[in-house]
Amino acid sequence: MVTFIIRRLLLVPVLLFGVTVLIFAMLQLLSPIERSALYVKDFPKNEKAVDGIIKLYGLDQPLYVQYWRWLVGTVDTVGVRHGGILYGDLGYSRTSSIPVAELIANRFPNTLDLTLWAVGPVILVGIWLGVQAAVHQNGFIDQAARVFSIVGTSFPTFVFGLLFILIFYATLHWLPPGRLADEYMQVVNSDAFRHYTTLITIDALLNGRFDVFWDALKHMLLPILTLSYISWATFLRVTRSSMLETLRMEYVTTARAKGLSEHDVIYKHAQPNAMIPVVTLAGFSVVSLLGGVVITETVFNFPGIGSAAARAATQLDVVTMLGFALFNGLILIVSNLAVDILYAVVDPRVRLS
């Protein structure tokens, strides 16, 4: 197990290198003039400024020089380093008027908060429903679950989002959009509120401020429901089909022939085997949620990574987009690592081979 994890960890730098090369290559789709012109007012008239930028940032240098400079930046005569993604400088975001790294640091905790609350219940309930549907195949739970999941997978996210806003916000006035009510925002920003994890819900609990926790949860409930419904449906379907397949395996008959109770046959012998594809799915879900759920965050005006990325993309903020792409690549690599380790935990054939 330890050697497995070490071998897997050794792959991480290679993957990171691949991600940077890929993103750098995509950047080259824009010519040096196009890249500099984004920072020049009245571009066609002001060609000198463009030339100046190209010279200043070395955009006319060979690609490998540019790539290296992008990675480590440059050190000026006084010894101050400028740029360099390896040193955490992802550039300056035009659309948000702060450095990209800071933008990510501000937004990511919100997305992480939302993901945690959306994924946890989804995985547990989705798997439970899937197992029940498979065990009682064609029974009431199965039929209901299938209708539920077909509706969930065939509706677009924004339809649910808008429906929920219409019902719970506009009509019933139960749940607000955004992140926090103003009064609680002041509490969170005050000195008395300690930021342990930067996740508002968890920090609120750690500070003993249940009112803040409840308000944050109320603000997240609609996006959580929207995200959950769609993921639930997928988890349910994958778990159901995997469980149905497992229940037909011969070792399940062996377990019954040993005299085990149906409960033990299902939960101790069949389910651990049926969970193997579900682990993959869980990994994918977490990755896609952490990378920012663009539509859901935009619909609910939720200040996460997804809504910031959407704004950067619609305003041609190339630097911010690159920063997000790099960050997403990092999340993908880390999550895949986690999924691989989880695989090894659930499947001894992976762990011991």
Add this chain to the structure above:
Amino acid sequence: MPDYLLDIKGLETQFKTPDGIVHAVNGVSFGLKEGETLGVVGESGCGKSVTMLSVLGLIPSPPGKVVAGEAFFFGQDLLKMSNEEIRHVRGAQISMVFQDPMTSLNPVLTIGRQLEEPLMLHIGMTKNQARERAAELLAMVGIPNPKDRLNDYPHQYSGGMRQRVMIAMALSCSPQVLIADEPTTALDVTIQAQIMDLVKRLRDELGMAIVWITHDLGVVAGIAQRVLVMYGGFIVEEATVKDLFANPSHPYTIGLLGSLPRIDGKQDGRLYSIDGHPPVLYQTPHSCPFAPRCKWAMERCWKENPLLTPVSNEHRVACWVDTKTGRAR
């Protein structure tokens, strides 16, 4: 009438399929004596496995269903037992070994865990007692370093070793009956011989009765005292092994014996085979199910399904034709 340990009468099992109801087992009756080994032979799809799975209530339902019959075991009808009652027979008094050792052990549980389960469940051992007993069982079936190997997973065992584990698991609670469903079919010939030797040794030591399901008459000759030949969900011939090989009376049995390769036989030409395939019965047949493939078939065979009738002591046949003379019985 002899005293049977397991007495099966008129067993009928059917499967619902999109094409109709398949009659897999059609009124099968036989008995198993204490300590004897009974071979059950027939091609794939003749109802051998389904018969034995029905007895233990292991037919997947739906689509399968035992529609009629009785299976007496120590005076109790297994087919009328509730799920909870039959659970305490399975693995404790009647246990099973399956065909493919590659798929019949759970890949995510250790061998030790799988061996301990029936011991804790049926004998009420503690975890530690079960662990010790599991190691003894592994040693009994000839697995070296049993204590260490308890922590291994099935994929770390070879096919033959897995089948040994299955046998150890089946015998862990000292059952009166072991049902072996083609336990050597998926194994190499040399491993087959080892597994058969192992089962014979354990039978002599432990004295359980065995139902050995196979499509290999050679295997039957090596291990069984009595044989049932099944075709289309019917028993078509029942005899002692010696009698069956000396005086095969049903055309199907004759065909099966004829298709065995013989080391002293002629080396030229192709091996004999019975033309056609076993039938899939969508209704109770009103003719002999073997008639379409039978070279002795007469007019009566197409009109009436023959019943199993005695031809001599302990030898019963379901056929209208006396295959020795080629005339009606």
